[in-house]
Structures are given as C-alpha cells and as structure tokens.
Amino acid sequence: MAELAQQQPGQGYTPIDEAKRQRLLELVRGRAMARPTDLAEDEVMVWPSLVVVEAVSATVFLLGLVALSVLVNAPLTARANPNQTPNPSKAPWYFLNLQELLLHMDAGLAGVIIPTLALTALAAIPYFDRSPLGVGILGGSAKGRKIIGFTVVYTIVVSIAFVLADEYIKVGGSTRRGFGFGQILQNQGYPEWVYSQVWPSFVIIAAIGGLVALVKRRFQPTRRELVIALFTGFVATYVMLTLFGTSFRGEAQALTWPWDLPLEHH
Amino acid sequence: MRREQTLADRITGSAVWRSVVRHGYPDTQRNQALIIASNVFLHIHPVKIKRYATKVTYTFCLGGLSFFMFLVLTMTGVLLMFYYVPSTDQAYQNMRDIESSVTFGQLMRNMHRWSAQGMVIAVFLHMSRVFFTGSYKPPREFNWVVGVLLLVVTFLLSFTGYLLPWDQLAFWAITVGTEIGGAAPLLGDRVAFLLRGDYQIGQSTLIRFYTLHVIFLPLVAAFLMAVHFWRIRKDGGISGPL
Numbered sequence: 001m002a003e004l005a006q007q008q009p010g011q012g013y014t015p016i017d018e019a020k021r022q023r024l025l026e027l028v029r030g031r032a033m034a035r036p037t038d039l040a041e042d043e044v045m046v047w048p049s050l051v052v053v054e055a056v057s058a059t060v061f062l063l064g065l066v067a068l069s070v071l072v073n074a075p076l077t078a079r080a081n082p083n084q085t086p087n088p089s090k091a092p093w094y095f096l097n098l099q100e101l102l103l104h105m106d107a108g109l110a111g112v113i114i115p116t117l118a119l120t121a122l123a124a125i126p127y128f129d130r131s132p133l134g135v136g137i138l139g140g141s142a143k144g145r146k147i148i149g150f151t152v153v154y155t156i157v158v159s160i161a162f163v164l165a166d167e168y169i170k171v172g173g174s175t176r177r178g179f180g181f182g183q184i185l186q187n188q189g190y191p192e193w194v195y196s197q198v199w200p201s202f203v204i205i206a207a208i209g210g211l212v213a214l215v216k217r218r219f220q221p222t223r224r225e226l227v228i229a230l231f232t233g234f235v236a237t238y239v240m241l242t243l244f245g246t247s248f249r250g251e252a253q254a255l256t257w258p259w260d261l262p263l264e265h266h
Numbered sequence: 267m268r269r270e271q272t273l274a275d276r277i278t279g280s281a282v283w284r285s286v287v288r289h290g291y292p293d294t295q296r297n298q299a300l301i302i303a304s305n306v307f308l309h310i311h312p313v314k315i316k317r318y319a320t321k322v323t324y325t326f327c328l329g330g331l332s333f334f335m336f337l338v339l340t341m342t343g344v345l346l347m348f349y350y351v352p353s354t355d356q357a358y359q360n361m362r363d364i365e366s367s368v369t370f371g372q373l374m375r376n377m378h379r380w381s382a383q384g385m386v387i388a389v390f391l392h393m394s395r396v397f398f399t400g401s402y403k404p405p406r407e408f409n410w411v412v413g414v415l416l417l418v419v420t421f422l423l424s425f426t427g428y429l430l431p432w433d434q435l436a437f438w439a440i441t442v443g444t445e446i447g448g449a450a451p452l453l454g455d456r457v458a459f460l461l462r463g464d465y466q467i468g469q470s471t472l473i474r475f476y477t478l479h480v481i482f483l484p485l486v487a488a489f490l491m492a493v494h495f496w497r498i499r500k501d502g503g504i505s506g507p508l
Contacts, residue, residue, distance in 0.1 A: 042317040047298040049320050050311060057327040058334050065338065065384070069376035076365065079358040080437035082466065091442040092428050094386050094421060098446055107449030123414040125397070126407035135400040136318070136507035148398075224400065231397050238390075 087251050088262075096245025097238050103253055104166050104179055105200035106193075114204075118234065129227045144228050147219055151211060151229045155236035158207050163244055167255050179203050208233065310495055318506045324399070325504065328392035332420075335385040336487065342378040343480065350430070352476035354469050357432035382424050389420045401505035409497040412490055419487045426479035429472060440475070441467055 044050075091099050101110035134140035139148055166179045181203075185195035208230070215221055215229045250256030277283055278291075289300035299313045318324065349368055350360045364371035393413060396402060402410035429440040444467070448458030463470030498504060 043314045044317050044320060045295060045298045046311045046313060046315050047292055047301050047308070049317075050315055051308070053320055053322060053327070054330060057322070057330065061327075061331055061334060062338070065377055065380060066373075068380050069373055072376065072380070073365075073372065074376050074379035075433075075435060076361055076431055077434040080354075080432045080434055082437070084434070086434055086438055089438040089442050091439050091446065092425060093383075094424065095443055095446065099442060102446065102449075107446070108451040108454065110449075111446035112450040112454075119414060119418065123411045126402040126404070126410045130404055130407075132403055133400075135403055136324075136505050137400070138324075138398055140398075140400055228398070235394055 086262075088249060088253055090245070090249075093242060093246050096249075097241035100163075100241040100245040100249070104162070105182075106196040109197050109200060121230075122234070125227060125231070129224050131222070131224060133222070134224055140224055140228060143219060143221070144225050147215055147221060147225050147229050148232045150215065150218065151232040152236050154211055154214065155233050156240060158210075159237060159240040159244075162203070162207075163255075312499060312503065316503060316506055319504045324506075326391070326395060328388055328395055332385055332388040332392055333491065335381045335388060336491070338381045339378060339385065340484065342374045342381070345374050346378060347480060352430070352472050354432060354472055357430065357472065361431045361433070382427060386420055386424050389417055393417060399505060403505075405501045406497075406505065409494060409501060412494045412497065416487065416490050416494060419483060419490060423479065423483045423487065426475040426483060429467075429475045430479065432472065437467060440471070444471075 090096060098111055098115060101114060104110070134144065139145035162179045165181070169181065169183065179200065182195040182199050185199055186192075211229060211233055212226065215226065219225065221229065247258040247261070248255055250261055271279075278287075288304045290297045292298045292301045302308045302311055302313050346364065349364050349371065351357065361375075364375055366372075368374075396410065396413065425440075425443060428443075429436050444458055444461045447461055448454045450457045459465065461471070461474075462468075463474045
C-alpha cells in the first residue's frame with residue numbers, strides 16, 4: 001500500500017506517514033454487533049407452541065412402545081440355577097463394553113479404574129472447555145463435524161485392530177492379555193502388573209494420544225474442537241466395545257459371528 | 267349479540283369448576299399464560315420460550331423422552347410390584363404368573379423391560395446431543411455434572427432391575443456385573459460383598475437389589491431430576507445459538 005501510494009503521487013492518493021501506518025496483526029473471532037435476526041428475542045407462548053410438541057412426541061412414543069410390547073415379549077429364561085453356568089455368561093448389554101475390556105487387561109483396570117476415570121473426565125468437560133463459541137450449533141462448526149467423522153473412523157479402525165491383535169497375535173500362550181503384545185511380555189517373564197496393567201494402560205493412552213496428535217495435525221483444532229474429538233472417541237469406543245460384547249462374543253468369549261451366537265444372546 | 271348458555275358454559279362457570287381451574291379457555295395470551303402458571307405440572311415451564319427451543323430437530327425430544335420413560339417405568343413398575351415378591355423361592359414363579367395369569371401382566375412387563383432399555387439409550391443420546399450442541403458451557407456446567415450423575419443412576423436402576431426376574435439370564439448377568447465391581451483395587455472384596463450382601467448371589471442380594479430398584483434409586487433419580495429441570499430454567503432455558 002505504501003509503495004503504491006509513493007509510485008503514484010498526486011493522483012488522489014495521500015502519501016502514508018510510516019510512523020502511523022497500521023499493520024494487520026490478527027483476525028479475531030467475535031460476535032457481530034448487528035445480527036440479521038435476533039434469535040434470543042424471538043419468543044413464543046409455551047401454550048400451545050411447546051406443549052403441543054411435547055404431547056405429540058409423548059403420544060407417538062407411547063404408541064410405539066405399546067406396539068413393541070404387544071409384538072415382542074421380554075425374555076424369561078429358565079429359573080436361576082447357581083450350579084449351571086451358561087456359556088457365555090454376559091452382563092447386561094450396556095456393561096458389555098466393560099466386559100470386553102476385561103478380556104484384554106487386569107479386571108480392576110477394566111472394570112473400575114477406566115470407567116471411573118471416564119465418568120470423571122466426562123463430568124469435568126465443562127470446566128475444561130469454557131469458551132461460549134459454537135453453542136447451539138450441532139458439532140460446533142463445519143470443522144467440528146469433520147473432526148467427528150474423522151474420529152469415528154479412527155476409533156472403528158483402532159478398536160477393531162486391537163481386538164483382532166489380541167485374538168490372533170499368540171506367541172506361545174493362549175490367554176488374551178494386553179492386546180496380544182502383553183502375551184509377549186508375559187513370555188519374557190515380566191510380572192503380571194506389567195503385562196496386564198501397565199502395558200494395556202500404555203496402549204490406551206497411546207490410542208488417545210494418537211487421536212489427539214492426528215486431529216491437531218490435520219485440523220489445527222480449537223480447545224472445543226479437541227474436546228469434540230475426545231468425546232466422539234469416547235462414544236464411538238463405547239458403541240464399538242458394546243457391539244463386540246453383544247454380537248461377536250460366543251462360547252468362552254471367543255470371537256464369533258453374530259449369527260452363530262446362542263439364541264438368548266441375540 | 268348474546269350467546270345462549272350451553273351446558274359447557276354452565277359447567278365451566280360453576281363454583282366447583284372455578285375452584286379447581288383458575289383460567290379460562292386458552293385462546294387468549296392471558297389465559298395461555300395462566301394455564302402454565304397456575305398448574306403445578308405445567309409450571310415446570312416458563313410462560314414464554316425462545317422460538318428455537320421448540321424445534322424438534324434441535325433436541326430430538328431426548329431429554330423429555332428420558333423423563334417420559336421414567337414415568338412409564340414408575341407406573342408399570344408399581345403395577346408389577348402388586349404381583350412380585352422379592353424372595354428367591356417365589357420371584358421366578360411370580361414372573362411366570364405375571365406373564366400367564368395376570369390381566370395385561372405380560373404387556374406391563376414388556377413395557378417395563380423395553381422402556382428400561384430405551385431409557386438407557388435415550389439418556390446416552392441426550393447426553394450426546396447436549397455435548398455436540400455445546401450446551402454444557404457456562405452457565406450450564408453444573409447441570410452437565412448433574413446429568414452425568416443421572417446417567418450413572420439410570421445405569422444402576424437398569425442393573426438392579428435386571429436381577430429381579432430371577433431367571434438364568436438375570437442371575438448370571440448380575441454375577442458377571444458384581445464380579446466387575448469386585449475387581450476394584452484394594453476394596454474389591456468389600457465392594458462385591460456390599461453389592462451382594464453375601465459371598466454369593468442369593469436372598470440377601472435379591473432384597474438389596476429390589477429395595478434399591480423400587481425405592482432408593484427412583485428417589486435419588488427424582489431428586490436429581492428436580493435439580494436438573496430447575497437448573498435448566500435458572501440457566502436461561504435450553505441452549506441455543508448466541
């Protein structure tokens with residue numbers, strides 16, 4: 001600009017005083033002072049606008065529930081018998097993700113420490129990500145939605161890879177421990193806490209770290225977008241492990257196709 | 267022109283009716299406001315709400331459906347309680363009777379079972395919706411924490427109910443579940459004993475799970491829901507674009 005002004009003096013351009021010249025340092029995101037529609041001010045009466053939505057959705061849901069309950073009976077198997085253990089024995093489906101973890105590592109780590117840490121981290125989200133940007137927009141932004149897609153793919157690939165590694169990497173042993181590689185550590189004579197606690201913890205931290213590193217490199221995320229990646233990873237892991245537990249674990253918790261499972265676990 | 271008094275006018279104009287219902291027909295803004303403000307159940311809502319908060323594709327009604335399922339579970343649960351005795355000798359036979367002899371017993375049980383599964387899913391999806399719309403951000407941080415507690419209570423409600431039919435599925439699922447809890451470092455054995463009330467699953471476990479399921483956990487859930495709903499209003503209604 002300054003050069004341009006100096007090249008063409010006297011043609012409507014005033015020479016710029018170098019001492020007063022301003023440079024563009026940074027673009028800062030902010031809220032525009034004037035907004036096309038002021039959503040915050042646009043109000044409706046709860047009766048009827050909201051009450052109708054509630055009544056209709058409750059009615060539709062109730063009809064669906066009654067229809068389902070007429071058509072499909074809740075399971076009732078034989079009377080409880082402490083002397084007859086079914087194979088496989090499975091927890092309720094929403095805990096099968098923990099039971100799946102249990103196959104790969106120390107029971108205390110899988111069943112108590114990891115869920116406790118996960119719930120604590122979940123509760124701590126709002127104290128970590130406090131910026132008001134993106135509130136009210138699903139996925140936060142277009143970039144946020146791309147990060148969600150990327151994380152889902154990453155989690156599916158990594159969780160399948162870990163489960164398969166544990167199933168098929170068998171080095172002179174048969175127990176599933178520490179995603180396959182734990183077996184190698186066990187054969188080397190390391191104590192149990194190394195191959196069933198430290199090593200699996202390391203693998204999990206590496207998987208989370210890998211996600212964070214990849215998202216940082218690909219997307220240059222804000223803190224909110226990084227939290228989106230972590231939360232999406234949590235939900236996708238929960239779903240994937242639940243799927244493994246419900247649909248792909250047969251007798252003795254061996255990998256099985258869903259259609260080969262015993263009937264009551266369908 | 268004066269309208270002739272109909273029967274409906276006589277009823278809604280009577281002293282008895284007016285002592286119960288303190289608003290006229292809600293076709294004016296004044297009566298629409300009164301109907302919300304003067305009804306204890308509707309009073310959970312404000313009189314006016316942001317237009318975007320009524321959009322179904324924003325909330326997908328997930329929080330509301332979770333609450334609605336809680337109500338369905340309470341009602342069907344109370345009906346089932348009339349026929350169910352939490353005794354290892356009787357529980358299974360009670361289940362059979364509910365399914366075969368009790369009028370609408372099978373339907374009540376099915377609705378209870380499927381709502382219980384549905385509530386776990388709905389609460390989880392509701393949490394995801396709240397997260398992905400950034401609705402946990404200030405001033406709603408504490409309500410997010412209350413929500414996480416409600417998720418835990420929902421899991422526990424479903425888990426404690428799972429044992430009650432006293433069939434093989436129930437018995438062994440709870441065996442596996444309490445073994446997971448019993449794997450806690452240092453306190454594991456005590457946690458397992460606390461959950462079972464014994465070294466193995468038996469009568470002590472059944473009465474524990476039953477009491478937790480039908481009174482303790484529902485009260486905790488109701489308490490947390492009261493805080494949860496109240497905080498939504500105190501934090502400025504449901505979130506929306508700034």
